Amino acid sequence: MPSISIKGNAMPQSPIRKLVPYAEAAKKNGTRVFHLNIGQPDIKTPKIALDAVKNNAIEVLSYARSEGSESYRTKLSNYYDKNGIKVDAKDIIATTGGSEALLFAIGSITDPGDEIIIPEPFYANYNGFSTASGVHVVPVISKIEDNFALPAIEEFEKLITPKTKAILICNPGNPTGYLYSEDELNKLKQIVQKHDLFLIADEVYREFTYDGEKHNSVMSLEGLEQHAIMIDSVSKRYSMCGARIGCIVSKNEAFIHTALKFAQARLSPPTYALLASEAALDTPQSYFDEVIEEYEDRRNTLIAELQKIDGVRVAKPKGAFYCIAELPVTNSEDFAQWILEEFHDNNETVMVAPAGGFYSSEGEGKNQVRIAYVLNKKDLIRCVEIIKIALAKYNS
Numbered sequence: 001m002p003s004i005s006i007k008g009n010a011m012p013q014s015p016i017r018k019l020v021p022y023a024e025a026a027k028k029n030g031t032r033v034f035h036l037n038i039g040q041p042d043i044k045t046p047k048i049a050l051d052a053v054k055n056n057a058i059e060v061l062s063y064a065r066s067e068g069s070e071s072y073r074t075k076l077s078n079y080y081d082k083n084g085i086k087v088d089a090k091d092i093i094a095t096t097g098g099s100e101a102l103l104f105a106i107g108s109i110t111d112p113g114d115e116i117i118i119p120e121p122f123y124a125n126y127n128g129f130s131t132a133s134g135v136h137v138v139p140v141i142s143k144i145e146d147n148f149a150l151p152a153i154e155e156f157e158k159l160i161t162p163k164t165k166a167i168l169i170c171n172p173g174n175p176t177g178y179l180y181s182e183d184e185l186n187k188l189k190q191i192v193q194k195h196d197l198f199l200i201a202d203e204v205y206r207e208f209t210y211d212g213e214k215h216n217s218v219m220s221l222e223g224l225e226q227h228a229i230m231i232d233s234v235s236k237r238y239s240m241c242g243a244r245i246g247c248i249v250s251k252n253e254a255f256i257h258t259a260l261k262f263a264q265a266r267l268s269p270p271t272y273a274l275l276a277s278e279a280a281l282d283t284p285q286s287y288f289d290e291v292i293e294e295y296e297d298r299r300n301t302l303i304a305e306l307q308k309i310d311g312v313r314v315a316k317p318k319g320a321f322y323c324i325a326e327l328p329v330t331n332s333e334d335f336a337q338w339i340l341e342e343f344h345d346n347n348e349t350v351m352v353a354p355a356g357g358f359y360s361s362e363g364e365g366k367n368q369v370r371i372a373y374v375l376n377k378k379d380l381i382r383c384v385e386i387i388k389i390a391l392a393k394y395n396s
Contacts, residue, residue: 005133012127014335016355016370022340023351034383036364036371037351038320039174043239043291045280052279064268066105067260068094068247072278077245079281081114083206085219085230088316091251093259094269095278098204098246100232105229105248107131108258109198113162116200121148121324121358122366123174123202138164138304139360144326144368144394147315148176156191166190166198166229172205172215173395175358175370176324177317180207182216184387190220192227198251198255203244204233205320207288210296213318225345236320238280298373298380305384306371322372324355324365325359328391332356332369339390349390351384 016038023033067073073089080087095101100126110116114132118126120139130137140155142148156167167188172179192199201218209215216227224255248259299317306314311328329335333354343349355368373380 003372007131008339010134011131012357013215015124015355016353017356019340019351021335022337024262026340026344026349026357028150032330032341033349034348034350034375034379034386035374036375036383038045039236039372039374041236041239041321041374042376043114043294044240046205046287048282048285049243049276049280052275052355053080053124058271061271063334064094064271064274065265066093066266066268068092070272071277072274073247075278075281077335080249083217084218086118087219087249087251091249091256091265093248093256094274095246095248095262096266097117097244097262098202098231098235099129100266101231101233101246101248102200102202103132104259104262105200105231106130106135108255108264109229110135110165113163115163116163116166116168118161118162118360119148121175121355121368121370122168123170124357126168127360135165136163137360141359141361141364142176142178144313144324148173148178150187152179156188160191160195160197160341162196164195166200168200168202170202170205171218172208172317172319173203173322174205174320174355175322175346175355176315177202177320177322178315178317179213180216185216185218185221187234189221189224189227191206193223197227197229198229200230202231204231204236205263206232207237208295208321210290210292210299211318211320215319216323217230218252219249227252227253238277240276240280240285243270243276245269245273245277258394271357271365295373298375298377299323301377302371302373302380305381305388309384322370323379324358324368324370327393329367332365332367335390335394338394339387343390343393345386346390348382352385352387393396 073092115136117138230249235241315327352369355365359365
């Protein structure tokens with residue numbers, strides 16, 4: 001019988017999606033499932049983006065350029081300029097989602113057996129992207145009691161070896177919602193300069209910052225031009241997850257030249273989606289003002305309700321739309337499956353993402369879950385009520 005590759009067997013399952021069969025079974029049994037497990041916003045996609053696809057004169061749906069159309073990349077560079085990021089169209093490669101951007105970035109700077117240091121917990125697919133490239137993730141643990149702040153630079157120093165090629169961060173963070181300060185980014189700048197590493201920053205949640213806090217981009221750090229790689233996407237910014245348009249941004253010409261070869265090998269990003277993404281750049285600021293106000297409201301509601309449950313500890317996010325909650329259970333994966341498979345309250349239950357899958361250190365996050373506050377406030381309050389009732393029953 002033909003065998004599956006070592007790499008294929010090592011590829012991790014998604015902690016966000018692997019409980020889907022249990023959720024689908026619950027729905028078939030008549031239970032309403034509130035989805036707190038996935039970062040799919042319920043915010044409407046800007047009409048201007050949808051109209052660009054509906055109302056166009058395309059007669060032949062042809063390939064786009066491998067790096068994305070020049071008009072899109074130029075318009076995107078203007079958007080970045082308004083956000084204090086000075087880049088040209090030539091510094092940008094459009095990709096099929098932020099996921100492909102990460103795959104191209106890792107593929108361009110690492111060889112099999114190389115290492116990337118990542119503060120954990122981190123977006124679970126970083127494990128998958130690294131495994132696909134034969135690269136080892138070296139975790140440096142951030143703690144819920146510190147609100148998942150950047151670990152001490154000394155902790156990074158201990159982990160750097162001749163195989164280390166990059167440090168990868170998500171800012172604001174998925175799954176923690178942590179927003180890195182300018183001081184923290186400057187500390188990372190110093191260490192990548194000292195050891196001649198790349199600093200990859202996944203900045204797809206840039207717009208979503210709260211409490212008057214400001215997002216700081218790695219692309220704005222002076223002296224980091226040859227080290228910084230930014231990953232971006234339209235998915236969350238415009239609630240366009242299905243468009244699958246992301247990008248890589250870097251001023252390092254050798255890196256961009258290499259990443260473009262990966263882009264050429266997969267031919268091109270989807271033409272209609274590029275059209276929608278280019279139109280979305282004309283979305284007025286009022287759209288973001290309303291969305292951010294809504295998410296901040298939801299965050300405040302969710303955190304306040306969770307803090308009412310005995311034994312629950314939660315980190316307060318400053319950005320994105322996720323939080324990590326520590327539950328009074330020993331195995332959050334077992335609880336997340338049980339609450340779908342064996343529990344409901346008035347024919348309603350919730351789906352959360354066990355946080356163990358957001359760590360690569362064995363045993364970390366076993367009593368934590370990631371919650372995406374992508375539902376309205378009324379539903380969030382009901383979700384926390386269900387979790388409270390479920391925890392009491394589960395622990396009895």
